[in-house]
Amino acid sequence: TGKPVVLVLFTGRPLVLNWEQANVPAILNVWFAGSEAGFAIGDVLFGDVNPSGKLTTTFPKSVGQIPLFYNHKNTGRPLADGAWFQKFRSNYIDIDNEPLYPFGFGLSYTTFSYSDVALDKTSMTDKGELTATVTVTNTGKRDGAEVVQLYIRDLVGSVTRPVKELKGFEKIFLKAGESKKVSFKITPELLKFYNYNLDFVCESGDFEVMIGRNSQDVKKAAFKLL
Template sequence: MNVGQIPVYYNEYKTGRPIVGSGHTSKFVSKYLDVGNAPRFAFGYGLSYTTFKYSEIHLDTNILVRNGEIKASVTVKNIGQVNGKETAQMYIQDITASVVRPIKELKGFKKIELEPHQSEVVEFILTEKDLEFYTKDMIYAAEKGKFMLYIGTSSDNVKENTFEFV
């Protein structure tokens, strides 16, 4: 919204200082005094002449095992009156990592084109490789724990589900 907000990015870290608090005079919140914290357009935002509706996320299992995979799917429907192209985006959040992890990380996207009132199932395959990062011991690996999975049209317009890596 304003130059003073820079840098603004979708995969920010939690600060431990909430955006909302006991009022604008509290020093233990993280917000601008003269403008909101969100950018004008979220990461992944795109203009279209039509509107798309996403179903809830369906997972074939909520447990990801080593060398296994989870199939995550959503149904995307063009609820507008004209043809449109859409980019379905998949993000994850590591809730129980040993180091601070981003709130959302883009892990995949699929482009589709739909006619008016047409729908299509979009499927993503999630593997252990998608969960890897540099741990506190500087080893590139996936850690066991709980994760949030988000699929949607942009980083701030998503459906969510949870899974666990064991």
């Protein structure tokens, strides 16, 4: 009785869900949706609606990781991707650095694949723009919607810059087996930040554009602001 089990999670903040992640086949995070929540939850549980929501916060593996957020500043001694523990690096002894669920995470009753990021050019000026494009394919057996997310990193700045920042997103609907190209215009406005003098500026240098299904699972490409 009660299998498969689905955990319907009512919460107003990120929680540590390591046991639930390991032992429960599916978790439906419904926040606090109000008086119509029961109807919406029922539609998702019985498959009448294919969920497409994405997390607007980061869920940690341990309270010891807090504060944990996707757009943190870089450390001078970063840990290599996928590594557990290395001496003289910014890491923990008994847990890795990664969250349980990253910002922008969310599953569906279908699956999506992303092509590599294609740029129409690899450099731009502070008066120009460029376009980044990916092809998203519904690789599952059910129709569904996907939120395609654009992140940008300013690799070197006059003040420290985040390792990535969400700069755009687009929700698309794809039938099973269907593919669609999604393009984002990258303008100087998306590259600006407040410098030491509190001027809102963009600075020449190297940038990284990332497009994917969440803040961790992304495809990357590089460009320069001249």
